[in-house]
Amino acid sequence: MKAITILGSTGSIGTQTLDIVTRHPDQFRVVGLAAGNNTSLLAEQIRQFQPEIVATCYEEKLPELKEAIADLPNPPQLLVGEEGVAQVARYGDAQTVVTGIVGCAGLLPTIAAIEAGKDIALANKETLIAGGPVVLPLLEKHANKLLPADSEHSAIFQCLQGVPEGGLRRILLTASGGAFRDLPVEKLDSVTVKDALKHPNWSMGKKITIDSATLMNKGLEVIEAHFLFGLDYDRIEIVIHPQSIIHSLIELQDTSVLAQLGWPDMRLPLLYALSWPERIYTDWERLDLVKAGNLTFREPDHAKYPCMKLAYAAGRAGGLMPAVLNAANEQAVALFLAEKINFLDIPRLIETTCDRFTTQNNQTPALEEILTADRWARQAVIAAREEFNKGDRLISLK
Numbered sequence: 001m002k003a004i005t006i007l008g009s010t011g012s013i014g015t016q017t018l019d020i021v022t023r024h025p026d027q028f029r030v031v032g033l034a035a036g037n038n039t040s041l042l043a044e045q046i047r048q049f050q051p052e053i054v055a056t057c058y059e060e061k062l063p064e065l066k067e068a069i070a071d072l073p074n075p076p077q078l079l080v081g082e083e084g085v086a087q088v089a090r091y092g093d094a095q096t097v098v099t100g101i102v103g104c105a106g107l108l109p110t111i112a113a114i115e116a117g118k119d120i121a122l123a124n125k126e127t128l129i130a131g132g133p134v135v136l137p138l139l140e141k142h143a144n145k146l147l148p149a150d151s152e153h154s155a156i157f158q159c160l161q162g163v164p165e166g167g168l169r170r171i172l173l174t175a176s177g178g179a180f181r182d183l184p185v186e187k188l189d190s191v192t193v194k195d196a197l198k199h200p201n202w203s204m205g206k207k208i209t210i211d212s213a214t215l216m217n218k219g220l221e222v223i224e225a226h227f228l229f230g231l232d233y234d235r236i237e238i239v240i241h242p243q244s245i246i247h248s249l250i251e252l253q254d255t256s257v258l259a260q261l262g263w264p265d266m267r268l269p270l271l272y273a274l275s276w277p278e279r280i281y282t283d284w285e286r287l288d289l290v291k292a293g294n295l296t297f298r299e300p301d302h303a304k305y306p307c308m309k310l311a312y313a314a315g316r317a318g319g320l321m322p323a324v325l326n327a328a329n330e331q332a333v334a335l336f337l338a339e340k341i342n343f344l345d346i347p348r349l350i351e352t353t354c355d356r357f358t359t360q361n362n363q364t365p366a367l368e369e370i371l372t373a374d375r376w377a378r379q380a381v382i383a384a385r386e387e388f389n390k391g392d393r394l395i396s397l398k
Contacts, residue, residue, distance in 0.1 A: 004274065005032035005051075005094040005118070007085060007109055010041045012205045013100030013123040013149070016267050018045060020274065027280060031094040033076075034085045034101070034109070037061065043068035046076060053077045053091045055084035057105075085109045090116035096274060098149065099124040102207050103330050104323075104374050107131045111367070114138045121273035123149040125224045126330075130323035130374060132227040134367045146228075147273040152221055153228055154269030155247035155260035160229070161277075163252065170251040171225055174241040175300065176201045178212035181242060185304040191343045193336065201244040201264045210333045214346055215300065219311020220329075223322050226315055233315050238308060240298045245287070262287055306347040314354060319361040320373040321354065327377035328353035335385060353380045 004021075008014045014035070021028045030049040035042045036057045046054060046069050056065055059080040069075050079087055082105075089097055089109040097113040098121040099106050106124035111131070113120060115138065122128070127135060139146055148154045152173050160168065179198050180188060196213040197206060204212070211217035215238075222236050247269075249259040262268050263285060271280060302309055307329070314325035332349040335341045341349070357377070362369065 001026065002028050002096060002274065003031045003092070003094045004028055004096045004098060004121075005034075005088060005091065005113075006030065006098045006100060007034045007089060007106065008036075008098075008100030008102065008124075009033040009045055010035040010038040011100055011102065013098065013266070013270070015041075017098050017100065017270050017274075018049065020267055020271050021049065023282070024280060028274065031092050032088040034088045039064045039068065047072065050074070051076050053079065053088050055079040055081075055088045057081065057085060082108065086112040089113040090118070095119060096121050098270070098274070099127060102205060104130050104327060107135075107370075111135065111138060114142055114144050117142055117144065119145040119147070121147055121149040121270065122153075123270070125150065125220050126326050128227040129220050129223045130326045130370055131367070132223075132322070133319070133364050134370060136227060147276055148224075148228060149270050149273035150221075151264075151266060151269050152248040153225060154272055156225065156229060156250055158260045158272065159248075159250045159258040163250075167252050168229065168231065168250055169235065169253045169255075171229065171231055171236045172249040172251065172257075173218060173221055173225065173236065173238050174244070174246050174248050174297075175215060175218045175238055176212065176244045177240045177242055177300075178215060178217075179209070180213055180304075181240065185301065188304070188344055189342065193339055196336075196343060200242075204266075206337060207330070207333055210336060210346075211329070213343075214307045215305035216307035216311065216329050216346075216350075218300075219308045220326065222308075222311055223315040233312055238300050240300050241295070243292065243295055245292050245295055307350065310347060310350055310354065317361060319363045320359065320365050320369060321357065321361060323365075323370045323373045324354055324357045324377040325350065327374040328381050331378040331381040335381070341385065349381050349384055352384050353377050356380055356384075 006014050006017050030051045032053045033051045034055040039061050054076045062080050086109045089112040096119045099110050100123045104126045107127050110127045148157050179196050197209050199209050218238050225236050244264040246259045251257050314321040328350045332346045
């Protein structure tokens, strides 16, 4: 039985991981949980899975959580804040830590888990995008495993099983196209938050659903694939695949192409990250190719999805630039979700922030440099927005 800890237990990744634990109680047990605002759900999870240690990100939520589990005969140790989450990440005999915290907030607890000798089931792509120059050397130093738990990188990882070193020629990341894949580019100017949150295939959190609509999620995945699999950016490509049945492909040196297929279900890559190298039987719906029907592909429209080029440019620049890109995107998406900017302002704000980053771009930055760049980029997005009259829609920031 594998002992696991889940960071972001009340979010989409966390709840689906706990569904796996519920279905396979003989395979997994929960040691620790960390979560944010959803105190009632966290209390339910504590009752069901009986973890030894729990952290809530917000100190003001602690009294409510204590009251919700006051009748438990053996309540877990309760912690709060960033340091509390880090303590959960490094705690006890958990072999694997599932990192489901959204955004760059997941970086520090992931580092804490690595330094404590834990393997990582990585569902937080920002860990490598912002922190790759720090995280990869740490993994080597501590001899930890980092296994991708998102669908695309899990697909690549699965296809690479048995491929000899040097056999990988090219990576093809598939993208659904998000909420606006069939909407003409000229209509994007008037879309709403509600529109952008209507993903056609996947059930995900708000931030990543917006990233899917801008295709920034795919740009970020390109950077993550570079760190995970060691290919340069010219050999990592994006293709629109509306059905989301093929989760990604690899091309080998002899031009053979391997793909991983399945229904859109995040539990599959999560289960593989937890069970690798084993394969655990499930009773989930099996893929029926006849039912799936036609599988189609098309080239992404760069005019419609400018975030892709921004991500490639940041990745090629390296150093601190991916951290700046990631933080600018997080802040711009937060402004959009708060209905303070227009959908098309997201890439404009990101591009302006990246253009204004003039710090010497050290290719091997230290953790504090990454965190400083992250804080700077968030403030730079806010400053750029505030250069315009309150309530005005951004037309151009150049």
